[in-house]
């Protein structure tokens with residue numbers, strides 16, 4: 099169908115599993131869709147809370163892509179429990195101390211970061227922005243934090259590496275054909291990625307019902 103972006107499931111030769119791949123039939127549609135002016139017009143005001151980005155994304159991104167980013171598997175118990183787990187964490191107020199200089203910087207695996215926050219590996223950033231992971235890496239660099247790049251990225255490790263000086267980790271899986279993993283790790287290392295994040299919970303991909311409906 100003309101101008102339709104299609105979310106497809108395709109066989110993953112390496113693991114014998116399924117993974118999601120995206121076929122953009124007309125990339126110009128995506129670029130137009132994300133033109134800054136359109137997004138600005140849709141923004142009533144600047145977000146004041148990180149949750150508000152969710153609503154902005156809902157308005158800015160085609161439903162199929164929004165559902166991919168926003169949804170969990172099956173009845174979404176784990177997604178809900180993850181959010182509840184964050185709600186259960188509270189801050190201990192410390193009063194009557196010098197707060198003129200607040201420093202949240204720390205290190206992750208020995209690498210400095212401005213706060214104990216980094217970007218988790220998530221796939222296919224071009225669904226959200228035409229520059230994809232390159233833009234994510236630049237944002238991480240601007241925030242002095244670490245970017246974890248997904249194996250399912252739309253950009254190559256070379257593109258991300260040459261785009262900025264953010265400290266980068268690379269996420270991958272252990273494939274049946276071990277040499278595939280070895281080659282990926284070596285390529286990441288050659289491009290200055292500092293650590294490997296090994297994802298082990300995907301021998302089978304979750305059954306994401308919204309993605310199934312959007313097919």
Ligand SMILES: Cc1cc2nc3c(=O)[nH]c(=O)nc-3n(C[C@H](O)[C@H](O)[C@H](O)COP(=O)(O)O)c2cc1C
Pocket residue numbers: 166167168180218219220221248249250269297
């Ligand atoms: C849209 C989306 C895509 C993701 N893609 C990947 C991926 O490609 N590789 C991976 O190891 N984890 C992936 N994850 C998992 C995240 O890295 C992270 O482990 C998960 O979201 C749990 O963290 P959270 O509770 O902060 O969301 C993805 C998560 C989401 C929501």
